[in-house]
Amino acid sequence: MADELAINVHGMTKRFGDLTAVDHVDLVVRAGEICGFLGPNGSGKTTFIRMLCGLLRADEGSGTCLGYDVTTESETIKRHVGYMTQRFSFWDDLSIAENLDFVARMYFIKNRRPAVRETIERLGLAERRNQLAGQLSGGWKQRLALAACMIHQPRLLLLDEPTAGVDPKARREFWEEIHRLAGEGLTFLIATHYMDEAERCHRLAFILKGRLLAHGMMGEVIGQARLTTWSVSGPDLLKLAERLRGNPAVEQAVPFGNMLHVSSPDAAALERAIAPFHTKPYEWHRIDSGLEDVFIHFMDQSKDNVSL
């Protein structure tokens, strides 16, 4: 059961005219895993997720979702997958309860009424159950959408930026819930722009301009970047950052609170570059590269590739 692959697709490609939005992406996610799906705006995350659940026909590629063929069995896949769209896509002119009730009917939920009531209570929307969904605040819309796409107890959840606009407390609760469900064997593919969320995933996939740049368990992805990072503390870090950025050996110099993270793929060159600043009052420490450092590294790297 644990070794079962919830997502196993190869060479997934989608073209819109001249634009290749998703370019031969392979993705393998085991059942019970939480896979973070990262990539800058317009990199093809939404397009890829839509192909998985049969909303877009792949131009190339094949594979399975929950063991069903993504190209021919999308109707079956739809019954076992919960898809949360990036843009709120429930009916503004239906109330919260009516939206949930509709979804429950569409999936033949047994004991529909109790299931809907329970979902509403868990959301804490019991008093507002008759309010129109269109009148909810942005964050509440997200929370409603999330609850609605889980009502039929799907085995795989494809969540497209589920926590965009959600407050920190609700976000934490959301992630606790996700981990609890993953423990029960549910699989998640979560597109996100938040690094702290990415760090909570078991597995990461990083996509850029339609191409998969890195894929694997958290440590693997960071390892794939082969990035060296130093952190430095001291006075007037902004000026330091500026001077470091002027050096081509330094890829990034990013302030984190009252520290500066300086990283580069070339460890030796970086060491030479920072040597002149290895003086008091600056304090340098070699640290593990963080996900954000890696994320930005990937983006910069691709910029270089393009200019080449």
Add this chain to the structure above:
Amino acid sequence: MRKRHEFSPRRFWAIVVKEFIQMRRDRLTFLMMLSMPLMQLILFGYAINSDPRHLPAGVLMGDHGPQARTLLHAIGNSSYFTFVRELDTEQEGRAAIARGEIQFLISIPENFTRDLLRGDRPTLLIEADGTDPAAIGNAVSTSRLLLNSAMRHDFQGPLGYLSGGPDPIDLRIQTLYNPEGITRYNIVPGLMGVVLTMTMIMITGLGITRERERGTMENLLSMPAHPAEVLIGKIIPYILLGYIQVGLILGTAYGLFHVPMMGSLALLLAAAFVFIIANLAMGITFSTLAKNQLQAVQMAYFFFLPSIMLSGFMFPFRGMPRWAQCLGEVLPLTHFLRITRGIMLKGNGLPEVWPQLWPIMLFAALVLVIGVKRYRQTLD
């Protein structure tokens, strides 16, 4: 290739409930749909006249003498009438009018020639279908002139004695169904079909495109729904709306314009059901073809204009050129107009209505199949 799932009554019902709630919430549209019939009734209160020709006529030949033949020839040669068939009995003739096969029944009595020669002024009876007074008006008024000029030729020489004095033939014109030729009687039942065509197509034409534009289509498509569930589910609530319109129009027709109701109300309502479905099916199919709501509205107009022009609502059907009549026969409104006028003014029953009913059913079925085939289950 793509595995299709069976139509599920439960999911279908889920969509019906959803659409019903949404219809109810959209107050403005709802009110517009209800005020439309009333507005139209007032706007179309007066008819547009025209001068149709070659109206189908039947003849009851009680006499085959030379003068009877001359007479028939003259009528047949005039551009107003075209003889389509000869009938044996009065009942048969009336039935043909009821079915709309002929608009005139010309009866030449027995011993017509003998009585004419004797100077006994035989009666020539022309019975006309008065449900569409604009269509028959001119034909009726010219028939007298026609007769006199035709006979004058015969009444020379030995028959000269007949040419003086009063008209040798006692021409009687009898308008059936709508003896006073009240145009409203024709317009008001027709209006029911027009209003239904306009509103039903427009409102369902937006059905799928609205989901697309609001982004809710992505959600709907990610659920396991069969195209037929979505499409048929979306039209069901509007059947009710259609019936409210029918009620409003019939109520006004009866209460305000005193249009008679000769036939069975139940039959009329049953026919309206078929007609409403046909239009809703057309609308929902448009919405599967249209890329956005504006296109859907344009398509609705594209369909509505010929419907109103070629169905016999604005201009008498028989007055139109052949090609236009052929086009008109395809449109559900054409048949529905004949049905409503037939039931309300002629008291037609199912046997007369059926030949007009099945073309509407066929239309609805075909259009719905196209819609289901065209419904895209993906976003691209």
